[in-house]
Amino acid sequence: MKAWSDRRRRLTCRLLLIISALVFVAFFLFSQTMCDRTLDYFLNLNQLTGRDAAEVSWSHAVNSRRALTQALTGSTYMIEADVILRGHDPKEPIMAHPPDTDSDITLREWLQEVKVYNKGIKLDFKSLEAIPPSLVLLKEAELSQPVWINADILAGPGGEAQPLDPEAFLSAVTALPAHTVLSLGWTTGWTPAAENPGYSWDVVRVMEQKCRALGHPVTFPVRAALLAQSLSQLSWLLQQSHRYTLTVWTGQNDEFTLQDLLPYRKEFDRSRIYYDLPDSLRTGLNMTPQNRT
Incomplete structure (x- = not known):
């Protein structure tokens, strides 16, 4: 009887140790799964009035020295730029958007300029070849501000451009x-003047499957002109x-109205939808009634 009691006690202790280890692993994995800190960064600088991502403003196509100087000295919070490999030697990451193949500023120089300002950055990649050397430069820069890494990794509604291979891109950036x-x-x-489809259940579900196991915060860039058809998805x-947010953007010639965005404004947590839109539309959103919480 005593031997059985001792054995049961040892088994109980082992079981408790296993449970404790599993709890620790679960807590560790959860702690490594990050939420978006972008709003916290600007709130800590007293640049926002609250946790409303519509207050965050953007500079676009900051792919030259002149554009960078304007963005850094301007009032916008986030600076978006495109990264490619230079089309001739030395083949290093530069700030340019295809079909351009050269620039007057490299990514290394761009990051050094940005580093001393309180601006978040969004780097947009159109090819996989520019990513590895760019990540090396990002690591060396040791930036303290928000850093977003952007790429289209799946085909969506009306998409004709070739997306980057999702597995190759995610494998490169998960470090x-x-x-x-x-x-x-x-x-x-x-x-x-056409009936443009929205984001279908198929493309949304495939994207979620790709992102489910990631430990990083993820924002999904969504086209404003397609939102009216995509609310449920x-x-x-x-x-x-809780890691997911949306970033609403628009093409230069797209047509949509503020009314198309209001259901998102009213129904969703305002900290989880950024609006990379013209200031007239973005600031107009701030005059809409508060959403439910």
Whole structure:
């Protein structure tokens, strides 16, 4: 009887140790799964009035020295730029958007300029070859501000451009610090005077499957002109993880109205939807009634 009691006690102790280890692992994995810190960064600088991502403003195509100087000395919070490999030797990462193949500023120089300002950055990659050397430069720069890494990794509604291979891209960027925001989008298209499809359940579910195991915060760039047709799908997407946000953007010739955005403004947590839009529309959103919490 005593031997059985001792054996049961040892088994109980082992079971408790296993449970404790599992709890520790679960807590560790959860702690490594980061939420988006972008708003916290600007709140700590007293640049925002609250946790409303619509207050965050953007500079676009900051791919030259002149554009960078304007963005750094201007009032916007986030600076977006494109990274490619120079089309001739030395083949190093530069700030340019295809079809351009050269620039007057390299990524190394760009990062050094940005480093001394309180501006967040979003680097947009159109090819896989530019990513490895760019990540080396990012690591060397040791930036303290928000860093977003953007690429279209899946084909979406009306998309004709070739997305980057999702497995190759995600494999390359998962070594980035856990607070880095991965901006993962779909290639899309929009045709005036036509019935443009929204984000279908298929493309949204495939994207969520790709992102489910990631430890980084993820924002999904979504095209404003397609949002009216996509409320149910994108609402479901945000519900799948506290790591997920949306970033609403628009093409230069797209047509949509403020009314198309209001359902998102009213129904979703305002800290989880950024609006990379013209200031007239973005600031107009701030005059809409507060959403439910």
